Amino acid sequence: MTMTVSGEFERIARFFAPLAKGFDGADGLNDDAAALPVPNDQDLIVSTDTIVEKIHYLGPEKPASIASKLLRVTLSDLASKGAVPVWYTMNLALPAKIDDAWLEGFCDGLARDQERYGVTLAGGDTVKTEGPVVLTLTGYGLAPAGKILRRGGARPGDLIYVTGTIGDGALGLECARGAFPELNWNARYYLVQRYELPDPPVALGAALIGIAHAAMDISDGLVADLAHMADASDLRAMIHAISVPVSDAAAEILSDCPDRLPSVLSGGDDYQILAAVPVAAEDAFLSAARKHSVAATRIGEFKKGSGVSVLDADGAELALAQTGYSHS
Amino acid sequence: MTMTVSGEFERIARFFAPLAKGFDGADGLNDDAAALPVPNDQDLIVSTDTIVEKIHYLGPEKPASIASKLLRVTLSDLASKGAVPVWYTMNLALPAKIDDAWLEGFCDGLARDQERYGVTLAGGDTVKTEGPVVLTLTGYGLAPAGKILRRGGARPGDLIYVTGTIGDGALGLECARGAFPELNWNARYYLVQRYELPDPPVALGAALIGIAHAAMDISDGLVADLAHMADASDLRAMIHAISVPVSDAAAEILSDCPDRLPSVLSGGDDYQILAAVPVAAEDAFLSAARKHSVAATRIGEFKKGSGVSVLDADGAELALAQTGYSHS
Structure with a gap:
């Protein structure tokens, strides 16, 4: 998986690589893919959400809050399916106005929530855009094989x-x-x-x-x-x-x-x-x-x-x- | 995983759900998460890429070609790590100008490549944007546990x-x-x-x-x-x-x-x-x-x-x- 914007290897090393620390499968975000070790008899549960500046958030919010909401909305999906969240990947389309201070706040928010929820960054992609910020987060959790809770399982009398x-x-x-x-x-x-x-x-x-x-x-x-x-x-x-x-x-x-x-x-x-x-x-x-x-x-x-x-x-x-x- | 834009459940049913057919874990794209059954002794290999209109492609290209390149670039990452690609998720941030004809061409391109490479859509998210099209595709493959090929494994004489x-x-x-x-x-x-x-x-x-x-x-x-x-x-x-x-x-x-x-x-x-x-x-x-x-x-x-x-x-x-x- 590539987190590559022209001249931004430094940003990856500075802001994102620390969020992947402790998870070998991320290989320090230096490689093109992450390896997720799924235990026997577990399914990997995947949920993904995208938020867009000025549509899903106003823009001037604290970047740490934007990060937390982005992550928590996906963790909410995973938990409601009976899964224990473990990893996440992140794709950021960022206009030039996003500076290092914004990214620092954003990653601080993620770091705090990683601690709170026990999840680790596994990889991602960072690209430039000339439009609004577009943030995608994909969460990965584990649930007993075949046991994911669906919305269609309710029975009369429940x-x-x-x-x-x-x-x-x-x-x-x-x-x-x-x-x-x-x-x-x-x-x-x-x-x-x-x-x-x-x-x-x-x-x-x-x-x-x-x-x-x-x-x-x-x-x-x-x-x-x-x-x-x-x-x-x-x-x-x-x-x-x-x-x-x-x-x-x-x-x-x-x-x-x-x-x-x-x-x-x-x-x-x-x-x-x-x-x-x-x-x-x-x-x-x-x-x-x-x-x-x-x-x-x-x-x-x-x-x-x-x-x-x-x-x-x-x-x-x-x-x-x-x-x-x-x-x- | 939610593929929800106001009033666009119909688009999901029409364009995207057919791409998830045959894979039970996607639950017809009706649920908030996909369940990926990873066989024992395999790791799930994940790679993700984002492309932005006018930066990674010009805009007027055929939507089927944009779709194929988006998918193939990620399959290329997976294959080069020794993985067999199996599933993918997709996050689309779409401006109002993207009409049903564009989406139909885009999904036709994906359908053809699903056949070619043996992969299935597992989930995703579709949202509105007021900026350029931003397309994120995350590919999932399988490789023997602990055997992912890294870029750092070369030895002298190789x-x-x-x-x-x-x-x-x-x-x-x-x-x-x-x-x-x-x-x-x-x-x-x-x-x-x-x-x-x-x-x-x-x-x-x-x-x-x-x-x-x-x-x-x-x-x-x-x-x-x-x-x-x-x-x-x-x-x-x-x-x-x-x-x-x-x-x-x-x-x-x-x-x-x-x-x-x-x-x-x-x-x-x-x-x-x-x-x-x-x-x-x-x-x-x-x-x-x-x-x-x-x-x-x-x-x-x-x-x-x-x-x-x-x-x-x-x-x-x-x-x-x-x-x-x-x-x-």
Whole structure:
């Protein structure tokens, strides 16, 4: 694998090679390919995401935050499939304005998250562009062979669980854009942070194997992703709006502006796990969540049929105009 | 892995999902990750490349050719490491001008090469950009565990071999830009084709394991890549200019313009294999090359020392001003 821009071997040595240290298969980023040793009876699980300046992030964010979000979004995908993330590769298309200070911040963010999540850079490619920054990260994880958790595995009667709190990312983006001027500073800061720096429950992922029937991460919004899971499983998902866990900050917004409930239920950027848990495995699931200090909340169940129903406290079906968030 | 652009699920189903057909691990591109089943005692070999419109290609090329070159450049890396390519993932950042006809041509090119090289799409991500097209392809191959061929494995006395002919890619680019107006049409067409559509000796790659001490593909130019191998192996490479194999078309140019020898020796885009072959394995190497119908030519040998010497017919060292081609 080549990380070669004219005259930029020095940048590779300075910024990227340290991130590959300790993993022999990367060969110090000096070679054209990485060798990933996959243990017997494991599959390599691969997930990849691309983000573009001014579309997926504004541009002036701290480079360390951009790096962390890029990495975490992919780790969230891997974990929700039951995989333990181990390596990643990175492809950067960089305009001339990206200087060494930016790269240093970017790689600092990666270095911190490598420590946090136990992953190592394995290779990549760095090229010039005359357009916006385009960043691609491909994550590699390990899961027991043939056991990857798919979104299509849910069965009738399975309980629908989510981790963490829902809606913070979408409300955080609204805060960053100036919405909710009455909201106190602490709540606003919390929500913007949740948007800029997701905290996916990566450690829980591997524990879901043998427990959950289906799992995925919530990135396009709870309702849209639930619809994907219901559709892939050929089932109907029924959830109770009142059961959907929200943060104190989100609760504060909802108490003042109940019309923002769709932002919570259908907004994107949650990076929490959505899981279909059979009744018989509910205790095992809750015990695994506790072990990894992850909040897990039951919000509904799968039934025969198709589509998603969101019920209010009286059992009436809520009409949600906004059914999904587009990562465009 | 998500291939999601707002409203483009249909494009995924229409253009990309057919390329993932037959590989269960891709789950029809409907899920967030692919599961790659790596056989026991094999390593997964990963190589990734990014190309940018107007930097790595001009833009108006046929989309099928852009696709083929994107894929083949990565397959070349994998093969030169001794790996058998099996899967690939793809990340596309596309401006609004990219229409369905372009995507259809692009995916046709991939479909043809999937057949040719025996590889399957495993996943990816498609996003919007307001800048130039940015295309990332990551190739996955298999090689016996711990046996990946590195560029640093050459030993003193090893013979230096190259496959195919050298310099066609660089001369083809010059032709495409209008150089060599006297050259006959057939030769010009041949060279431009070699630039636009490389034909790396992918099938030979796996046969190099247990035979070559070191290998890499020639992408930055013979002399520059030889310097990388010599440097990584802590040796001196000595080659004979007259031994370097050239095509009839290149020979025609050189007979009229001998000053273009540096374009041949130091130009880029050859995508041939450079190998360090121990004397004892020379017959086995030549036999493997014959078996895969790949031309292999001995051009020199490794010695103690450092750097690269290119000798002329009289044994005098050639001074090459241009020592490498920059993929910027």
